[in-house]
Amino acid sequence: MKKFNIAVIPGDGIGPEVIDEGIKVLNKAAEMDTSFQFSFTYFPWGCEFYLKNGKMMDPDAIQQLQEFDAIYLGAIGFPGVPDHISLRDLLLNIRKNFDQYVNLRPVKLLKGAPSPLISIANENIDMLFIRENSEGEYAGEGNWLYKGKSHEVVLQNSVFSRKGTERIIRMAFETAKKEGRSLTSISKANALNYSMVFWDEIFEEVKSEYPEVETSSLLVDAAAMLMVKDPKRFEVVVTSNLFGDILTDLGAAIAGGIGLAAGANINPERKYPSMFEPVHGSAPDIAGKDISNPLASIWSASQMLDFFGYKKYAQAAIDAIETLLLEGQILTPDMNGTSSTSEVGDRIVSIMERMISHSY
Numbered sequence: 001m002k003k004f005n006i007a008v009i010p011g012d013g014i015g016p017e018v019i020d021e022g023i024k025v026l027n028k029a030a031e032m033d034t035s036f037q038f039s040f041t042y043f044p045w046g047c048e049f050y051l052k053n054g055k056m057m058d059p060d061a062i063q064q065l066q067e068f069d070a071i072y073l074g075a076i077g078f079p080g081v082p083d084h085i086s087l088r089d090l091l092l093n094i095r096k097n098f099d100q101y102v103n104l105r106p107v108k109l110l111k112g113a114p115s116p117l118i119s120i121a122n123e124n125i126d127m128l129f130i131r132e133n134s135e136g137e138y139a140g141e142g143n144w145l146y147k148g149k150s151h152e153v154v155l156q157n158s159v160f161s162r163k164g165t166e167r168i169i170r171m172a173f174e175t176a177k178k179e180g181r182s183l184t185s186i187s188k189a190n191a192l193n194y195s196m197v198f199w200d201e202i203f204e205e206v207k208s209e210y211p212e213v214e215t216s217s218l219l220v221d222a223a224a225m226l227m228v229k230d231p232k233r234f235e236v237v238v239t240s241n242l243f244g245d246i247l248t249d250l251g252a253a254i255a256g257g258i259g260l261a262a263g264a265n266i267n268p269e270r271k272y273p274s275m276f277e278p279v280h281g282s283a284p285d286i287a288g289k290d291i292s293n294p295l296a297s298i299w300s301a302s303q304m305l306d307f308f309g310y311k312k313y314a315q316a317a318i319d320a321i322e323t324l325l326l327e328g329q330i331l332t333p334d335m336n337g338t339s340s341t342s343e344v345g346d347r348i349v350s351i352m353e354r355m356i357s358h359s360y
């Protein structure tokens, strides 16, 4: 029997609540298929850990995590610890050290999910964002000169290497080719006259190797407008770290809300563990009330199943989310329901069980 060792970092706020429900889904898949199982090891890292120890994680956290097949993360960040510390020292630290240079974010409007776009057909919102996840605007390079003086100067540099830019664009072309879908590149070469001119040039270079893939290139401001006005034109999308971060929140807003948005941080070579997480934060305003929506965390569990090659169970989890939304009975308050986080998770696994044993 194949055993997957998963490092679980529940994190802060609603992180632990939503992670519990994703783990129910992973365990249900393993229970229904006797060829694999999961073993979960929990790490108490996050803001509470920081307030006690002055660090977001153990000093040898990266070595500890290296041993695992994947990392399952809840959410990080809480009042009392500056966000730039919690985000950079934990989340970005893991992404960078494990060369998780691909951030996969599906933007798909499931049946029954709410969208502020009036009368939009579900099939017209079905995008896969491939966001550069290791450098770009989030490289953490810069300087703060003459701090506190009237003439202080702040520099925040973006880093676009040929290797980093080419590999993410190539991965996007490979995905578009495999899925038989178009590829849109989003940049901003008219204003960012080094980094984005370079991005566009590399996109053109790699494109010449994939004549079968239909492509388009958009400026990020136009892309933001078109995602609302004409979302069906986006299929596979490749963009930089910052633009991808912002546009996928817009994607979440048009495709069911932040409670449904999942993301996977992938090291495609599988040299290091990849990390799966909901896109939302720790939601301190509702933490501990058992009303957080676990669907994004469950969707990211589905991405993990897919990553390990268990497409049937990955799809069953998504189909179960869709069925739950269509039933409209067991939903958390952010989706106008009255159910608890754990009730939603329980319903998902019971739908999954029924689907897998009957029709799959």
Ligand SMILES: NC(=O)c1ccc[n+]([C@@H]2O[C@H](COP(=O)([O-])OP(=O)(O)OC[C@H]3O[C@@H](n4cnc5c(N)ncnc54)[C@H](O)[C@@H]3O)[C@@H](O)[C@H]2O)c1
Pocket: 014, 018, 074, 075, 076, 077, 078, 079, 083, 087, 091, 258, 259, 277, 278, 279, 280, 281, 282, 283, 284, 285, 286, 291, 292, 293, 294, 296, 334
């Ligand atoms: N990946 C991450 O770990 C991550 C991502 C974003 C923000 N953060 C951190 O989270 C903290 C809070 O940030 P924020 O308030 O800007 O964003 P947030 O996503 O935590 O919350 C924004 C709003 O959405 C609601 N919300 C979020 N997830 C929900 C869910 N699953 N169910 C129901 N409602 C949900 C919250 O109640 C809040 O009203 C900050 O410290 C921030 O740095 C972490």
